[in-house]
Amino acid sequence: MSDTAIRLGTRRSKLAMAQSGLVARDLERISGRTVELVQITSEGDTNRASLASLGGTGVFATRLREALAAGECDLLVHSLKDLPVAPAPGLVIQATPARADARDIVITRDGTPLDAMPTGARVGTGSPRRIAQVLRANPGVETHDLRGNIDSRMGRVRDGELDAVVLAAAGIGRIDADGSTIGGLHAEHRDLVSWPTAAGQAALAIEARQDADPQLLAWIAELDDPVTRFAVTLERELLGAIEAGCHAPVGVHATVDDHEVRVRADVYGAEAASDVSEDVSVPLISLDALIEGYIQGRGSGEAVDRDGLIARAREIGSDLARRLLDNGAADIVTREAPTS
Incomplete structure (x- = not known):
């Protein structure tokens, strides 16, 4: 690609600028190029209504994604928990750097x-x-x-x-x-076992266009952390299966340690007696081989979603979602679903 600066789109908030600055410095180190922060204002930044009334997840991401698709910037940095679980057409989450404290x-x-x-x-x-x-x-x-x-x-x-x-x-x-x-x-x-947080909390998502310059995609991919990608993919897969278009409050956190993943997930009902929880540890067979295959395949914008590591994360997340639904979460989802 040319020697012009890489344009990184970000919200204007102090937190968004701070975390985008972290990514910008790492990307400058990897690419040898200047990275400019392009400030973009979303509806969530200007509308002071509650997030639930604005639609919750996605309210901060829509305008940024429009800017990326329109070529106003070359990549975006999101708080992953703010992104809808459904992929955006033409865009790809090219990297999830190592996760911070998720509590x-x-x-x-x-x-x-x-x-x-x-x-x-x-x-x-x-x-x-x-x-x-x-x-x-x-x-x-x-x-x-x-x-x-x-x-x-x-x-x-x-x-x-x-x-x-x-x-x-x-x-x-x-x-x-x-x-x-x-x-x-x-x-x-608050302890993550008794207080699981939002799917993807504390992880960043670096998003680019699928048809972006392959060199830019390769640079971004170097910022990706396979273990973080596995954990947040599992969490988001579970969330997507549980929500099914509803607004039920769900906490989920996955921790990978010693070739197993521990997952705590809670679906909260109208009162404590109706809450549904799962707290399980699942063995990860050949984890090192899965990670190695993931690293080898992540250079293209699409490969990160097709390899064995990601498939295993989705399998575990989907299985746990079915267990939650079978154990009563389906009733919470039905009750919380919006009427129209």
Whole structure:
């Protein structure tokens, strides 16, 4: 390709710019080319309604993908949890770099754990999954819808409007290298076994056009982490099968360790008694060979979705989704499905 700068499309938020900057520096190192950040405003950045009312997943991605398809930029960096599970026509997720801390954290003024907060304490979150998890941990608290950037969310704790907010640990880590963002507040990390997070949380997705210059695709592919790709593919496969077009709150996290994958998945009902969970460990036979085959085949934009590693992730995710549905999640999905 030519010697012009590589254009990386990103949202304008502080977090999006920080994580896009991380990818830009790595891509400059690999390619020897300058990478420019192209700031793009999405509906999710300008509309202050709740994310659920805006359609949830995908509200931040649509405008960015339109810009990529139109040639306004050469690649995109997304928070993977913000992407719909269905692929976008003509585009490919060419890399998922190594995942950061996937846990959620509860931010408070005084360090009181969520489980010990008094009745009526105000906890901010706009996520249906997090709302369910907060109320499972402490049924006496009140949840309040929450929008805005990380600074403004924590500001509502500092000024006493809220007693706590629930945020992603990865987001804090990417913008808060010196600890100044939390500054004086307290962070309680929630365990992924009892509090699985959103499918793909803490992972980045680097997306390009399928017909992009093969050299650009090859450079991007070098940023891909096979273990992260496996885990998030499994999570997103499970999510897609569970949701089936609905908005049921689902938490799922997969951890690969010592040639097995442990998966915790929860589908949250209207009350705790109707929740459906799976917590399983699945052996990964010939994992090293699967990873090696994946690495050899990922140079093209399509190969990453056809090899054995990805097929195995999808198989496990699909199997677990069927078990959840058979064990009662189908009733939650039906109840939560929007009427039209």
